[in-house]
Amino acid sequence: MINGTIEALIAVTLVGSFVVMASSDRVAPKLATVWSLLPLAGSLYMWANFDGEKNALLSDGVLAFESQVNWLSLGPLPDIQWYVGVDGISMPLVVLTGVLTTLALVSSWTPIDERQSQFYGLVLFLEAGLLGVFTALDFFVWFVFWEAVLLPMYFLIGVWGGPRRKYAAIKMFVYTNVASLVMFIGFAALVFGLGVDSFGLPAVTEASLGANPAADTSFGFSVGALKAAAFFAMFAGFAVKVPVVPVHTWLPDAHVEAPTPVSVLLAGVLLKMGTYALLRFNFTMLPEVANANAPIIAAFAVISIIYGAMLALAQSDLKRIVAYSSVSSMGYVILGLVAYTLYGVGGATFQMISHGLISGLMFMAVGVIYNTTHTRMVTDMSGMADKMPYTVAIFIAGAFGYMGLPLMSGFAAEFYVFLGSMQAKWGANFGDIHVLFTAVGMFGIVVVAGYLLFAMQRTLFGEFRLDTDYEVGEAPLHDVAPLAVLLVMIIALGTAPDIFFEMIRDASGPVADLISGGGA
Template structure:
């Protein structure tokens, strides 16, 4: 019952914070967020699952109960984790606690509602990464939109309403497309359940029949495209990415930390579960178009970042580029590719969260994020400048940092892939993105942090508050820890992706 306890504690914490006084809401929220954090770490230390949760592996912390019957359809409650799900559960709880700590400085109105919504979002995210029944998973998936919409729309910047509505419409329409594709697939199977392991194993057994006169192979291909398109918006992949920069720029920095660090991983996690596990044959059939999507996202996202002056927009477009690497690892469809893609989800979650948090610390002091308005602030904010530099180098793939390990696994997987035609060419093109990343991040660092001090702002540039410094230092240490000891999670990730390769014929 560990998963249930984790989610219920988070929901109860959210309710308690909602009714707390504004003056105490931030500290209460941070203190209560440590409960699911400790719980997830205890789950990590006691993890004894093996294999893949959808393909008959030993599921850790599993609970399966009957719920309701809709005609011939059985809807159940089924939760559990394998190495993939647990890695993202831990990422969620870690980033949420640090994001709440970093919110103490910028959030100064309606604090109890803000922190309560953040905790409600955490509970929904935990549901996404642990649910093994489609209906329960979809409820958690959709509920994430609600607190995020209000967090952007109420506490965001000048164009917050536009950004919040755009975020909600894009992702909600994408969810509808994905839902239709998946349900059509289920109705073509001889199953009377939404249980994801049952559906996955039925698909792998070749039990898909026709639906409304549509042949099984055609149904499978159409469903794959619909599901992939729905998740591509959430990732987001080019050309479905336009909601992301607006959401990031208008969102408060702690919300941007969770948006980049965890919400984007919902899309790639779901692709891995649905497209590359349940529909592995279609994933290989569509390998070349998917690889083109991946490479275009890497290069185009990096080029867009190169032309930005707002530090938040730079990091936002960097996320589009980085998610392209994850997709490339998935489509490589071998142990290094799938394992590296999952590892990169965690690594990018930490590094992107660190980048947004560092930008937020600068903005809290200077009240500007524009590259042209700041210069030489390293002398005034040495610790923040050091962490910002470390985060940038982590994005560039500096060895002994988490980003290097993730990208190395993906590139090894890409070069060795036999499932993806012309894999070395796609991989080499994607590697060129690192050069562009280095270009715009080095420019931003040189302009903002170093050189003669200048600040086009009426606010004095002083060291950041202690709580902000604690949050960014803790996060950079985690990035270094995962970079120097990737086997902390990579071993259990490999164990979870190996069965996918077995059923899909990958290497």
């Protein structure tokens, strides 16, 4: 059974990558941008014609744009299938990937002035890998895309980054590669321990949910022990990609050294790989383990929220401030997932989309200011609103979105997460401790508002001052236009969240129902 839509989407993006790499530096920026409109149009076509139902990994799910054919036979091992499709959780992430890639390419026109064909080709290669991660439903196909994303990101940081780019790129590579190995071992143990005859994620989910925890596995210990070991191995692996405190230290270095368009994709889409994988593997395949350890997981989430926000408060580099904000924001995703309620899981997924748009806008705005001033330090400038009024206005609006201003997507996402977290059903043994975790998480918004308002007050208002000799004026239209597009999308999702949340809710309900009372 082959639908062909997803295959065409990935293939067109991959072909575009090689075409752009083979082109001259003079035409590469415009060629890559125009070519990126093809996968963007494809993702919007899929969204407009989406007809999936329920959740892709659960037995009653109906996939959209599904393709499933045998690919490789491995003898006594389970066969590998080419298996792709989307549901209400993955579909918005596919659209997010298409939108942010095109806007990131436009924002690259000013800062990227060398090896342009290679840079733009690698960005399209990165997009193809991301599309594969969010659509693959066979583990080995998914893992190929998962690892393929790492290669272009390594080179995009290591070649076009800042003074410490090699250190940042190698650190990211080592962290994420070791994490992938730990995650791979955990998943493989689950498959072979349960005796599943397929690497298809729905088949593994069905076998895991139906297995008796007291039964013995082929490894000589109980299914319950196997599930617990697999859960924590996969959680550790995915936590690095999210990233969760304390395995977050690679992210600020990567953001600071990466070119601005790469930071946009790193924060806007790549971090969502980790939270998306946690939702699919840990919280869908192994719900009983997640629920049994809910306070521990929620503690990691809340620590990430508060610690990330506090670190942002201590920074003087605008890029580092936004980078640590991402650590804090991803904590809300985990807090929603572990609640196992409709609005918890759905809000976590909506937060992925909202954060992708808002963080993309914030990094782009910082990049536009840097292109003009050649500094990102809060102490080096003030009064930028008088010189760059349009850029600064959009920057302020994006910051308010980060703070959860009503009628913006950040408010809707955080409201859903907190609503779902307050309804969490963790069992009588844990009492009402979920209320405490939610309250502490909500306090994180206060800290976010503190450091963003402080940074904006220092850099954007007051008498104009710049500790460099560069002439400051409004940025070119092609730099400001992507910011305006993202702001419109943030407001649109804030005022009409059902643009995505209706399909998200449909796919999140079955996950919440895996724990008794989760659908409340």
